[in-house]
Amino acid sequence: MKITILGCGSSFGVPSLARGWGECDPENPKNQRTRASILLHRDDTTILIDTSPELRMQLLRAGNPNIDALIYTHAHFDHMAGSNDLLDCMIAQERVLPVYLSAETNRHFKDGLNYLFQRTSGTPEFESRIVIPYKAFSINQISILPILQYHGNTQSLGFRIGDFAYSTDVGDMDDTGFGALAGIKTWILGVPTNRPVSKHLNIDKALTWIERVKPERAYFTHMGSHMDYDALCRTLPPHVRPVFDGMDIDS
Ligand SMILES: [Zn+2]
Numbered sequence: 001m002k003i004t005i006l007g008c009g010s011s012f013g014v015p016s017l018a019r020g021w022g023e024c025d026p027e028n029p030k031n032q033r034t035r036a037s038i039l040l041h042r043d044d045t046t047i048l049i050d051t052s053p054e055l056r057m058q059l060l061r062a063g064n065p066n067i068d069a070l071i072y073t074h075a076h077f078d079h080m081a082g083s084n085d086l087l088d089c090m091i092a093q094e095r096v097l098p099v100y101l102s103a104e105t106n107r108h109f110k111d112g113l114n115y116l117f118q119r120t121s122g123t124p125e126f127e128s129r130i131v132i133p134y135k136a137f138s139i140n141q142i143s144i145l146p147i148l149q150y151h152g153n154t155q156s157l158g159f160r161i162g163d164f165a166y167s168t169d170v171g172d173m174d175d176t177g178f179g180a181l182a183g184i185k186t187w188i189l190g191v192p193t194n195r196p197v198s199k200h201l202n203i204d205k206a207l208t209w210i211e212r213v214k215p216e217r218a219y220f221t222h223m224g225s226h227m228d229y230d231a232l233c234r235t236l237p238p239h240v241r242p243v244f245d246g247m248d249i250d251s
Contacts, residue, residue, distance in 0.1 A: 001040060001161065001164060002040075003040055003186075003251055004041070005244065005245060005246065006034070006055070006062060006246075007036050007245055008034075008245055010078075010193075011035065013034055014032065019225045020225070021225060022225025022226055023227075023231070028228075033245055034053075034054035035079070036078070036079065036168055037049065037050045037051060037058055039062060043140070045068050045069075045141075047070075049072075051072075051082035051085065052078065053082055055083075056085040059085070066089075068139065069140075070083075071099075071100045072109070073157050073168060074105055074156035075104065075108035076169065096126070098129050101130065102155070103130050106128045134148070144159050145159065145161075147181065152199025153199075160184065168188070168221060169200065169222065170189075182213070185215055186218075187210070187217075188221050188243065189201060189218060189219070189220060190220075191206045191220040191221070191223060191227070193227065194227065200222070203236075206220065207236075207237070207240065210240060215239075218239065219240070220240070229242050
């Protein structure tokens with residue numbers, strides 16, 4: 001499976017409107033971060049996880065792949081705001097996009113974007129498929145296990161696909177969650193900052209989790225303006241690396 005990092009920025013991106021580049025070197029293009037979305041490609045199937053506000057530009061940069069299915073981690077706007085960009089494809093291709101998401105995320109999604117599901121004529125372009133933590137579902141033979149994550153006063157879903165897992169927007173996880181990650185080889189974690197933070201991981205807590213789960217390699221995404229790419233490469237253990245927008249990872 002190939003994973004493409006469409007965007008690896010925290011909720012405000014880097015540079016952000018308020019903080020600019022912060023501690024990030026503006027000369028390094030790897031510090032320019034759009035909001036978090038990834039693509040998964042295996043065989044003839046392409047799956048999108050989250051629709052960042054910059055989705056249209058992200059997908060154009062990735063060669064405008066055909067999206068077979070969409071998965072949501074949770075209902076925060078920096079992960080959902082680009083959903084309308086996919087409407088263009090569904091109308092042009094006259095097909096329905098299956099959207100895999102929790103019941104709570106589905107409620108928020110439909111509250112804000114109900115028009116995607118209710119056309120005045122014809123069929124809707126988006127179709128919700130509710131997923132439940134720890135009940136695997138399949139998209140074209142690709143089995144995906146949702147993992148419950150605690151994210152401040154809400155919950156999000158991480159996803160395990162084979163020996164790869166994507167765990168962003170998580171501040172805490174219970175033993176069942178850690179058990180579901182046992183044996184993974186490649187792990188992408190959302191780590192916005194090196195500062196104390198409650199609804200997300202910071203670097204210290206992420207490294208503790210990596211020590212516990214022991215993947216062969218781990219990657220940080222969802223990074224904010226405290227997270228300079230080169231500084232992270234110098235200070236993190238060799239099997240833990242920051243990602244950058246447009247990066248491909250084989251798993
Ligand atoms: Zn979030």
